[in-house]
Amino acid sequence: MWRELVRRAVLERQLATLISQLREGEIKAPEDAPFSFVARWIDNDGKQLSAKVAAVELINLLCPIVAIGRWILFSAMALHQNPQRQEEIAAGEDERIEPFAEEVRRTYPFFPAIGGRALRPFTWGNKHFDKGQWVLLDLFSTNRDGRIYPDPLMIHPERAPSWRDQDFRFMPHGAGDLRKDHRCPGEWLTVSIMSSAIRLLTREMRYKVVDQDLAMPMNRLPTRPTGGLLIRLADHPVQSAR
Numbered sequence: 001m002w003r004e005l006v007r008r009a010v011l012e013r014q015l016a017t018l019i020s021q022l023r024e025g026e027i028k029a030p031e032d033a034p035f036s037f038v039a040r041w042i043d044n045d046g047k048q049l050s051a052k053v054a055a056v057e058l059i060n061l062l063c064p065i066v067a068i069g070r071w072i073l074f075s076a077m078a079l080h081q082n083p084q085r086q087e088e089i090a091a092g093e094d095e096r097i098e099p100f101a102e103e104v105r106r107t108y109p110f111f112p113a114i115g116g117r118a119l120r121p122f123t124w125g126n127k128h129f130d131k132g133q134w135v136l137l138d139l140f141s142t143n144r145d146g147r148i149y150p151d152p153l154m155i156h157p158e159r160a161p162s163w164r165d166q167d168f169r170f171m172p173h174g175a176g177d178l179r180k181d182h183r184c185p186g187e188w189l190t191v192s193i194m195s196s197a198i199r200l201l202t203r204e205m206r207y208k209v210v211d212q213d214l215a216m217p218m219n220r221l222p223t224r225p226t227g228g229l230l231i232r233l234a235d236h237p238v239q240s241a242r
Contacts (some may be wrong), residue, residue, distance in 0.1 A: 015055035017128035050232040068190050070222055076229050080209045082155050099157035101194040105172035110222045112140035158166050163187040197215040207231040
């Protein structure tokens with residue numbers, strides 16, 4: 001954690017320097033780039049963000065996009081490991097794309113648990129918790145609970161769990177209502193980007209998955225196959241254009 005905090009501080013300083021240089025005209029960037037947009041943002045009082053605050057906001061934009069990349073990796077893995085579902089989506093069944101993305105979020109581990117301190121004493125499952133005691137909510141097992149999801153290790157888009165159902169059964173991004181509980185407000189955006197990636201992978205790209213070990217070590221958070229997912233493109237439009 002300390003190592004990452006130091007790296008974060010270094011990145012904030014670097015971005016703050018670049019923002020100051022952009023404002024002074026020492027460097028240039030496209031007007032419609034997120035970097036330019038944040039650097040030149042004017043608030044309701046007619047003031048620019050300080051360079052430090054603007055740097056933090058840029059990182060806040062970058063972090064979720066990088067994180068969603070892991071979900072796209074899992075989507076590609078799920079398509080490879082579920083060829084029937086891949087064929088259904090490739091055939092044009094748009095209504096299956098978002099449910100498939102949601103099943104990927106349910107079955108593939110991004111973060112297995114979230115923790116917090118109890119706000120008040122309570123008893124659950126014959127176990128008493130004191131105020132201030134640390135509690136871990138097991139996202140991984142809850143999303144794979146056979147009492148809620150029959151055949152829980154398999155992807156079944158027809159069961160259609162959704163980010164719209166903000167309760168305590170489907171919680172890949174936290175639980176409950178995002179307005180008052182520990183749930184990610186960017187859940188809908190994640191699903192939207194995953195759906196676009198799934199559509200790209202099934203309809204616009206031709207590729208083969210290289211023979212490789214796709215086992216995911218559980219001692220790494222967030223996890224992924226050690227070597228990622230290696231694919232070999234074939235007759236890709238971008239390659240042909242070049």
